[in-house]
Amino acid sequence: MTITQETAPQETEPQGTGCPVAGTFPFSGSSYQGPSPAYGRLRAEQPVAKVPTAGGVDAWLVTRYEDVRRLSADPRLSRAQACGEGAPRVGGTMHTTPEMIISLDGAEHARLRKLVAGAFTMRRVERMRDNVQRVTDELLDDMAAKGGVVDLVQQLAVPLPLTVIGELLGVPAQDLREFEQWARAFATVDDRAGGEASLHALGKLSEYIVGLIAEKRANPTDDMLSELIAARDDDDRLSEPELVTFGFTLIGAGFDTTANQLANSVLALLADHPDQWRALVEDSTRIPRAVEELLRHVNLFATDTSGFPRIAAEDIEVGDVTIPKGDAVLLALASANRDPEVFADPDRLDLARERNPHIAFGHGMHYCLGKHLGRMEMEIALEGLTRRFPDLRLADPDAELPWHVGEINHTLTSLPVVWGA
Template sequence: MATGDEFPLPGSSYRGPAPHFARFRAGQPVVRLPAAGGGHAWLVTRYDDVRAVLDDHRFSRAASYAPEAPRFPGLFQAPPGMIISLDAPEHTRLRTLAAQAFSVQRIEAMRPRIRQLVDELADRADAEAVSAPVDLLGRFTFPLSLTVIAELLGVPHEDQERFSVWIRRFAAVDGPQDEAIAAREQLGEYMAGLVMSKTAEPGDDVLSALVRARIGDDRLDTGELIGLGYTLLGAGADSTACHLASSVLTLLAHHRDVWVRLGSHPEEVPAAVEELLRWVSLSTNDTTGLPRIALQDVEIAGVTIPAGDAVFVSITSANRDEAVFTSPDELDFARGGEHLAFGHGIHACLGALLARIELVTALEELTRRFPAARLAVPEQELRWQQADMNHRLAALPVDLHGKDF
C-alpha cells in the first residue's frame, strides 16, 4: 500500500486539497502513509467513508491523548478535556449542557447585532477606501467574527484585542512553542477569571448561561467552563474569519460576475455561502487536524485499520468527492447537496448556525455596497500565514470602489 507520499501532504491551498487526494479517492480511499516525524497515519478521503468514521464510536478522540498514542509534531492538537477531545458519554454530557446555552433561539437572536456590526465595519471600511485600499481581513472579517463570539461569551470590548493576539499564537501550529504555551496559559487565566465573574454575577451571555446550565443536579465545573470558552472563542473567531476572507478572495479573483450578481440578488447569497463552504479549503493539512484512534480492528471501504492506529478524516477531500458532487472542483452556486464543512456526527460544529449567519450577512452587505470591488494586488502577491492550522491570509487588500490609487 506504499505510495511514496508522506503525511501531511504538500500542495494544499484555499482553492482545494493537495492533488494527491483525487488519486486516493480513485484508487486508495483509505490509505496508510508514513508521517513526518515518524510513525504512520491513515487517511480517509471519500465522502461516505468520512461520514462512517465520524459516526463510529470505535474511532476515539479521547484515546489520542493516551501516553502510548501516536504523536504528530507540527499538527494542532486540542488540549485534553475539551469537548472536541472527548468521546461519549463524557462528550454527550458536555454537549447537552452546552446546547442549553448555545441554543438556536439565542443564536437567532444575534442576527440584529450581527447586522449592526457588519454595517459598522462596512462603514469604517468605506471611509478608509477613499484614500487607500482596505485590508478586509484585518479591518472586517476578523473583527467581525471576534466581536461576535466575544460578545456571546461576555468578554468586555476592551479585552478583545488581547484575545486576538492570544488566539493567533495559540493556533500557530508551527510557531514558537513557548509563545503557544504562553498564549494558552494567558487564555486559561483570563477565562478562569471570566468564569468566576459570571458565576458571581451572571449576565445575558453564553458563558453565564453555561454557568446556569443543569442536567438534574449536574452542572459544569470551572475547568469545563474554561474549556468550552476556549472552544467557542477559538473556533468561532479564527475559522469564520479565515473562511470569509478566502470566500471574498475566491469571488473577487475568479468570479466577479457572481460578486456583482449577488449584490443585486441577496436572495442568492445563502446558496452561494453553502457552495463556498463546500469548495473553499480551510485546513492547511486537508484534514480535521484531529486524530482518532482505532479502539479495535475496524474495516472501512474494505481496508482493515488495526487497533491503536491513528486515523485522519479529510473533510476537504470528501467535499470534492466525484461520487457525490458533479464536477466537484468547479464552483456551482446553484448546487445542492450536503457538504461536510461543519463535520458530522457527535462532533459536528456547535457553532454552524452562527457561522452561517455571519457569512451570509457579511456577503450580503459587502456585495451590495461594493459592487466594483477588486483585489488591490495580483492574487499571486498575496501572502499567507504559513504556521497556521487554517489557510489564513496575512492581509486581503481590496480596492472597494475599483479605484486606481
C-alpha cells in the same frame, strides 16, 4: 495574483506503507483553492491509505466522502485516545488537551455537549441576528469612511466573529485583540517545538477565562457565560474546569475558523470567480446557497483534514482495508467535499449548486456546534459587502498575498481591496 503556499512541501516518499501515490502527510499543494492533488489520486486508487506523517508515525488517511462521513460518526474512532498520554504524534495536526469537548468520547462527550448545545440552536442563533447585523454594519460604515485601499482581513473578517464571540462570552471590548493573538497561537501547528507555543497560548486563554468566570459569578450579565455559570452553580452541571475549557474552545473555534472562512471565500470570489461575485451583487437572494457552496469548495484546513487525529479503539473495516486497533486515523474533509461520486463537477465553484451535502462542519458526534452562527455571519457579511461595495476588487491583482505559516487553517495575514473609481 501569486498564491503563497502556507504548508511546507513534503517530498519524502513513503516507505513500506503501500501508498505510492502520495508523500509524507501533510502533502504539498494545498491552498484555499482546494486540497492537494494527491487526494484525487488517493480517492481513485487508495481511498484508505497508510501514510507517513511529519510527526514520524504512520496514520490511516481516509479520502472518500462516504467513508469520511461514516467514520466521523463511528464511536470506535476515539478522540480521547488521540489526546491521552503516550498517544502517537501525528505531524501537521493541532494539539488539544484531554478535557476539551473535541477530545472527549462517549457519555462524557454527550453530557458536556448537551449542556452547551442549547446556546447554539438555530432559534437561539436567530435571536443574535440583529446584533450580528449591527456589528457588520458598523464595520462596513468604518470601511466606507476610510476609502482607498482597505485590508479586508483586519476591517471585517477578523473583527466580526471576534466581536460576536466576545459579546457571547461577555468579554470586554478592550480585551478582544489580546484574545485574537492567543487564539491564533493556539491554532498553530508547531511540531518542531512539540506544540509549546500552542500550549502557552492555551494557558493564557485559560488564565484569562478563570478571571472572567470569577467576574461573571460576582456580577452576572446577559451573556452565555453567565448563563452557564448559573446553571453550574444551581444544578452542579458544569465543573469549573469545564467552564474554562468551554470558554477558550469557543474562542478558538468560533472566532478563528469563521474569520478564515470569510476571508478565503471573499478572496476566491474576487480573485478566481469575479463572475460569481457579480451574480451575488445582482441577486442577494442567492447568498444563502452561495455560502453553502463556499463552505464546500473553499478549503479552510491547511492539512486538508479536520486537523484532529483519532485512534482506532478496535479493528475497523473500511472497504477491503482493516484499520488495526491502536492506529491513528485522519479524515480528509476537504477531499470528501471534492468527491465526484457525490458532487457533480466537484472542482468547480457553483454558487447555484442545488444538491450540496457537504461536511465542512464535520459530521457525527463532533460536528461543529457553532455551524448556525458561522453560516449567519457569512451570509450577513457577504450581503453587506455585495450591497455596499458592488465593485469590490483586489487592490493589486498581481501582488503576492501574505499567509500565516504553520496554522491549522489557511489564514490570510491581509487582503487589500478597493472599490469605486
